[in-house]
Amino acid sequence: MSDPLLAVRREGEVAHMTMRDPRRHNALSERMMDEMIAALSDLRHEPGQPRVLVLSGAGPDFCVGGDLVEFDELIHEDPSGAGIVRLGRKAARLFAELSASDMVTIARIQGRWVGAGVALAAACHLRVASEDSLGSLPELALRLPLAWGGGMHQLVAEIGQSKVRQLMLTQESITAELALQMGIVHRVVPSALLDQSVERWARKIVRGGRQATTTSLELLKRPVDVGIDAVLMAAAIAARQHHVEPPRAGRGSTG
Structure with a gap:
């Protein structure tokens, strides 16, 4: 049996959910999303549900979005695109469960966060990024609509249609500075202080x-x-x- 792609641990009132598929840069494969949805359900039904959930990615990158290798395999198996639709529905469920969670969700962002990885972070209530992080919305360059899993609507709800249009059409890199300016992230810190900043916010939330x-x-x-x-x-x-x-x-x- 393959090792889990997700690690979940609890420290008192704070739960940590870590994507750990660094070989694929924590891409949102079907298996990854299944494990994340199951983990959210388990945490929700624990006695004394955690107050805070920290979402992070193992390795150098937070999440590079949908698994393009898996997309190609699914299209090869079924050119109708039914497999892609199935994945998109799972992504929509994952984003919705994060944004509607009773736990305060914090995205801990480092390295690259791309496409659906940006939407994944946007589904969290709070977002802290390292100053060397780099995001992007490359869907149009890949000849894909910015629609998978309702990602566009998630971003529009957070930062507004005008800013999403700018990022989508120009495909400019989302530096940490630009992400902070646009409101995509709430705080930018040096890499060495990323965990400390997330923990400080988690402690404040738990006190409420x-x-x-x-x-x-x-x-x-x-x-x-x-x-x-x-x-x-x-x-x-x-x-x-x-x-x-x-x-x-x-x-x-x-x-």
């Missing part, structure tokens, strides 16, 4: 209330759909846990 964090993330995803009663109830529960007076409707609030 679980219910307050979850409700706040829900508000960001669908602010119109979340009723004020649900928000006030979550605030009241959190306040009771910390023995402070809960906010009342019609009075000042913090946001």
Whole structure:
């Protein structure tokens, strides 16, 4: 039996999920995505679900996107493209599960992150990149649409249509500086400080209330759909846990 392509470990309230297929630069093969989806399900159903999930890639690169060797094999087996569609649906599920997770997800980015690898990072709530990282959206040069797994929509939701259009059509390299300027990443640090920066954010998140964090993330995803009663109830529960007076409707609030 082949070794797993994914390593998952838990350190208290923080889980680490590491893609470990450096030979293929952590490409999102079908097997890799199956293992990631299964790992997310396992973490979600653990007693005392972790508060934070750190997603990283072993070796020099974070993730070079879809596995082009696998694409070629699938097209050779079935020229109709059914296999590619199947992979795309799995990618869409993976991105959706990351972005909708109750765990705060942090992408730890080093080296290259390409195509669907950029979308994978964009599906995470927070993104920290090393200053020598380099991203790209080369799909058009490969005569592929920027559509696999809903990657384009994931990026548009994070940074806006205009910026995605620029990167898609010009195919310019996404340096760490440009990624920070465009809001694709939230912080850029020297390679030696990458783990330290991720750990510092994870500790801060864990110190916050679980219910307050979850409700706040829900508000960001669908602010119109979340009723004020649900928000006030979550605030009241959190306040009771910390023995402070809960906010009342019609009075000042913090946001």
